Amino acid sequence: MNQDCIFCKIIDGKITTQKLYEDDLFVVVKDISPKANVHCLAIPKEHYSKLADMSERQAVDLGKIFAKLPDVIANVLGLANGYRLIINQGEDAGQTVFHLHIHIVGGQKMDFIPA
Ligand code: 5GP
Ligand code: ZN
Secondary structure, rough: OOOOOOOHHHHHOOOOEEEEEEOOOEEEEEEEEEOOEEEEEEOOOOOOHOOOHHHHHHHHHHHHHHHHHHHHHHOOOOOOOEEEEOOOOOOOOOEEEEEEOEEEOOOOOOOOOOO
């Protein structure tokens, strides 16, 4: 728990936010400022800023989170026609919250094809 971190406060329930999904490793919430028809955030419960700061165990846990995400995305978010996952890392990418999180965007065709 980082006292100054907005996502830690969401995870701890200090800020009331509807959790669409929660288990021992992560929560899924709606993004407060959606950039797509569906825009949610998968947030690991442990606080670390970026992939570069992750411990080996946190990396294993992130793997488990990715393994679970397709099920949550299909059955909780209802995205049956594809989606995009984004992890912004640092200033150039536009990262604004320095608690690692995975954007889940979907519910529409995406016109920005970076790769
Ligand atoms: P980043 O730019 O760091 O990759 O993404 C941070 C995301 O968190 C942004 O899309 C922003 O809209 C979202 N966000 C910031 N504060 C809050 C909040 O208090 N609640 C929720 N649900 N999302 C937030
Ligand atoms: Zn945090």
